[in-house]
Amino acid sequence: MRLGIALIGLLAGIWLGLSGLPVRAATTERIVVNRFSGVAIEGFDPVAYFVDGAAVQGTAQFEANLWGAVWRFRNDGNRAEFLAHPEVYGPQYGGYDPVDIARGVLNAANPRFFAIAAQRLYLFSREDNRDAFAANPERFLYDAGKRWPALQDKLGQ
Secondary structure, rough: HHHHHHHHHHHHHHHHHHHHOOOEEEOOOOOOOOOOEEEEHHOOOOHHHOOOOOOOEHHHEEEEEEEEEEEEEEEHHHHHHHHHHHHOOOOOHEEEHHHHHOOOOOOOOOOEEEEEEOOOOEEEEEEEEEHHHOOOOOHHHHHHHHHHHHHHHHOOO
């Protein structure tokens, strides 16, 4: 019986992944990834946020594995830059929303809502969180910085 339930769950996950519907990110990991593919930030190119000022989809042709996640890029130059400086280009807080972290809650971010602050990438679960952060990033970063260690301890290795 347990095997049947697990198989149904697996098939449902595969269907969701192939159907084009959004697949929920794993929220028990230190880096937010798609739980079925292992792809970080829904396959968006983390370097493009800095270079293009936009959320740009990467491709499977230009991938890298780092921190237990698969990262996608739109070109080889972006992949090389990310691998040379992942601490700069990787989303802060592992892709969790810093506004929610400041409130003591872990929510996987939507990579379409982003901000660059102090030369670092922040992703947000909602547009209104991004807007609140943009109005006062220092406050949210201070509060998130205080709460992040305890929340990070709750995440899987």
